[in-house]
Amino acid sequence: MEAEIVVAADAAEALRLAAVEPARARQLAHAADRAARATGDRIGRSVAQRALGVAALQLRDLDEAVTRLRAAVSLARRSGATTLAGEARTSLASALALSGSAGSAFRQIATALRELHGPAAARARVQQAAILQELGRVDEALAAVRPALPVLRRAGDVQWEVRALNNRSLLHLERRAFAAAEADLLTAIELCVRHGLDLPRAYAEQNLGCLRAGRGEVPAALASFDRAEEHYRRLDMRVGSLLVDRARLLLSVRLVGEARATAEAAVAAYAEQRRINLPEARLLLSTVALVEGDLPAAEEAARQAAREFHRAARRELLALARHARLQVRMVRDRSSVTPAQARRCADDLARAGWLVPALEARLMAGLLALDRGRRTEARADLEQASRARSAGPAEARARAWLAEAMLRRADGHRSGALRAVAAGLRILEDQQALLGATELRAHMSAHRGSLARLGVDLALENGSPRAVYRWAERRRGITAVPRPVRPPRDPALAALLTELRATMTTMEAGGPTPALTHRQVTLEREIRDHCRRTDGCGTGPSRPGPPAIAELAARLGDAALVEYVELDDHLHAVTVVSGRTRLHRLGPLTEVTGCLRHLPFALHRLASEHTTAASAAAARTVLARAAATFDRALLRPLRLGDRPLVLAPSEQLRSLPWSILPSCAGRPVTVVPSARLWLDAVHRRTDRPGPVLVVAGPGLRDACREAEAVARRYPDAVRLLGxxxxxxxxxxxxxxxxxxxVAAHGDLRSDNPLFSALRLADGPFTVYDLELLERPPQHVVLAACDAGRGQPVAGEEVLGLTTALLGQGTPTLTAPVIPVPDAETATLMDGYHAGLAAGRSPAEALAAAQQRTRDDGGPALAAAAGFVCLGAGLAPLTS
Structure with a gap:
């Protein structure tokens, strides 16, 4: 008898632990099952088998869970323990639902409810609600869980109370009742902390992340997901739903590469676990692949998801899968999709409660109807889509304003259409203001593309130079304006960056090993995630409007501003000269982009010490031809005389070395991301004295010679060499x-531009390091290959070393946009600083040094060509 009591206690303890510490529960349950078998204790075995089944359920081993829980039900029935059998059925129903056997799950839970009373029946109702929730039957699920909570509270059953709160929070989220969902989750987390419930807390943190993502609070959502992952990791669990939730969030801010890898991991996890959620993960993968441009992968994932949803009779999700397939067809061959197909898809999505996809499908129907000249149909579709502009998530409201803008344009109300575009952009810009990490703010700009493009298109139709200028400025990326505030010194981030430098230095010294490479990847991920969890500076507008022409003209003086605008592979330019604004239609971009592709090869040949005379001559011919093409296409039609230039290049022209153009030879030229940034940089120039710093990084033969030559021109210079x-x-x-x-190697990282770096003595000095500077320097020269070239990440967005410094408040920079030869760069820089010391502006000093150096030909010409002046470079530096 005493042995049976011990076995019963061990089995009950295993069952208690199964939902919170499944690995430990398994060990205890196996031991209890063996002991119960030895004594013929069927009740003890039933409890032990149920504990093993629940633990397997938590660890995502569904086959074992179903087997163990069926055994638990059978043993309890043979013992005549009706309540015990009902409780085991409750757990079995959950396993069957997750395995995709919805009918069997409902039969089990219905039987359990007949067998159970009081708290046990309340637990069964919570499980019933979870099954209904998995099947998308939200109203029925809420009705099931609502009466169960008071019973569980009175019984002091904390575990099941937390489970009920977690489940109900998701149901509230389905209805976008954020306040109710948050109240449930905060209560659940408080209970978990108080009672040491690690696994339920992980579920609650994950759900809280979903809530915050739904409200557009991206940094807070990432932090919640990270906390959930930490708890799951402690329990050695791989949870597919967390991967799905994180992938959706990453996709929402257009971090497409990471979203795809995460969605693929979710598909693999669900496939391994044979979960009912597998088609949902496939559907998400289809969406990510479509955004990435991988149409075959997008179509195949959507096809599989549709088949699996149809087999499971999950009509509300089948509508999403069909929408995904329609989107692929739309991208592949727009003419293959009819307005009626898109309209039916929108109706199905709306009936299933999918707000944003229904809006996209309705917008698709309107566009297709416009393409076919069916104005009445288009008007009906666009009017319906535009109704969502005042409620719902930011993306949905912005898309609704896009529909409204298109409707007004179709009606001939161009000014009204522009107001609608502006309203949509304000929503997305306010959303960006909530994001603290530069990377997230940049990628979020992808959502702005359709709206901003329509604004530019409407302004070009109107033909007003000032309107085109205003909308071109609105189209420029969020990183083209300074951050509102600089982050405080962050000790945790500083420590991670120091460790990354140490790791990279060790790799360079001894070569990369698997362990070091893994450590580098891990540290970069930790740095990235740490910064992503940073909140934005507030809830106000994230950027000021375009500066007024009169204000620009007053600051430009004798200089001319040229803002280039691309639309449909055609180039336009807006010029501001002496207060007068003009619009120039420059024509197709084809010839310019062709020359841009050949230019780096020609400059590389000129820079190489091993280039033959014949090869160098051919490279000079290519360079001359390209320079003439650029001049003819980009500057000569503008008729600007010999004025100093402030150039705001369009997307295709960002890496153009402007000094090679005949019209720019010897002329002061400064390049800026936008007119707004140029004006802000001019305002930020200060007469406040400060030190001069000269840095020479490792691995460059002439770096120290270059640095010493520069330092000799400034008696107070601080030298940091070697x-x-x-x-x-x-x-x-x-x-x-x-x-x-800074004379150093430059590393441009295309995979993650925020890890672009200058190579210093103890490792890479990254964009993250620059963002930690407490005060911006006034003028920076980066004599490092590619340091002036950023990496495009989302349409008009560019991230890199120079954009980081401009965003942090540095008024002027000088840096190369292409690789440059070491020795000739030292000569060019000596001439440049001689000009600065003589009182010339950075743009004047660079133009003069380039003019002198390029006459030497060969590598000297390549070095001279590579550098550009950025920011407020037309005024002399203060001393």
Whole structure:
């Protein structure tokens, strides 16, 4: 008898632990099952088998869960323990539902409810609600869980109370009742903390992340998902639903590469676990692949998802899968989709409660009807889509305003259409203001593309130079304006960056090993995730409007502003000269982009010490032909005389080395991301004195010679050369410096531009390091290959070293947009600083140094061609 009591206690303890510490529960349950078998204790075995089944359920082993729980039901029935059998059926129903056997699950839960009373029946109702929730029957699920909670509270059953709160929060989320969902989750987390419930807390944190994602609170959502992952990791669990939720959030801010990898991991996890959620993960993968442009993968994933939803009779999700397939067809061959097909898809989605997809399908129907000249049909579709502009998530409201803009345009109300575009852009810009991480703010701009493009198109139709200028400025990326506030010194981030530098230095010294490479990847992910969890600076507008022409003209003086605008592979330019604004239609971009593709090869040949005379001559011919083409297409039609130039290039022209154009030879030219940033940079120039810093990084033969030559021109210069050029010392000396010159290797990271770096003595000095500077330097020279070239990440968005410095408040920079030869760069930079010391502006000093250096030909010509002046470069530096 005493042995049976011990076995019963062990089995009950295993069952208690199964939902919170499944691995430990398994060990205890196996031991209890063996002991119960030895004594013939069927009740003890039933409890032990149920504990094993629940633990397997938590660990996503559905086959074992179903087997164990069926055994638990059978043993309880043979013992005549009706209540025990009903409780085991409750758990079995959950396993069957997750395995896709909805009919069997409902039969089990119905039987359980007849067998159970009081708290046990309340637990069964919570499980019934979870099954209904999995099947999308939200109203029935809420009705089931609502009366169960008070019973569980009175019984003091904390585990099931937390489970009920978690489940109900998701049901509230389905209805977008955020306040009710948040109240349930915060209560659940408080209970978990108080009672040490690690796994239920992971579920609650994950659900809280979904809530915050639904409200557009991206940093807070990422933080919640990270906390959930930490709890799951402690329990050695891989949870597919967390991967799905994270992938959706990453896709919402257009981090497409990461979203795809995460969605693929979710598909693999669900396939391994044979979960009913597998087709949902496939559907998400289809969406990500479509955004990425991988049409075969998108179509196949959507096809499989549709087949699986149809087999499971999940009509509400089948509508989503059919919409995904229609989107693929729309991208592949727009003419193959009819307005009626898109309209039916929108109706199905709306009936299933999918707000944003229904809006997209309705917008698709309107566009297709317009294409076919069916104005009445188009009007009906666009009017219906535009009704969502005042409620729902930011993306949905912005899309609704796009529909409204298209409707007004179709009616001939161009000014009204522009007002609608502006309203949609304000919604997305306010959303960006909530994001603290530069990367998230940049990628979020992808949502702005259709609206901003329509604004530019409407302005070009109107033909007003000032309107085109205003909308071209609105189209420029969010990183083209300074961050509203600089982040405070972040010790945790600084420590991670220091460890990354140490890891990279070890790799360079001894070569990459699997362990070091893994450590580098891990550290970069931790740095990225840490910064993504940073909140934005507030809830107001994230960017000021375009500066007024009169204000620009007053600051330009004798200079001319040229803002280039691309639309449908055609190039336009807006010029501001002496207060007069003009619009120029420059024609197709084809010839310009062709020359841009050949230009790097020609400059590389000229820069190489091993290029033959014949090859160098051919490279000079290519360079001359390209320069003439650029001049003829980009500057000569503007008729600007010999004025100094402020150039705001369009997307295709960002890496153009402007000094090679005959019209730019010897002329002061400064390049800016936008007119707004140029004006802000002019305002930020200061007479406040500061030190001069000269840095020489490792691995460049002439870096120290270049740095010493520069330093001799400034008697108060701080020299950080060789081993002294460590990141902490460089950062401390850069803060508030009057002038900084860095001669170092530059690394442009296309996979993650925020890890683009200058190579210092103790490792890479990244964009993240620059964003930690307490005060911006006034003028920075980056004599490092590609340092002036950013990496496009989302349409008009560019991230890199120079955009980071401009965004942090540095008024002027000089840097190369292509690789440059070491020795000739030293000569060019010596001439450049001679010009600065003589009182010339950065743009004047660079133009003069380039003019002198390029006459030497070969590598010197390549070095001269590579550098551009950025920001407020037309005024002399203060001393």
């Amino acid at each position: 081993d002294a050029a460590a990141a902490d010392r460089v950062a401390a000396s850069m803060a508030g410096a009057r002038l900084v010159h």
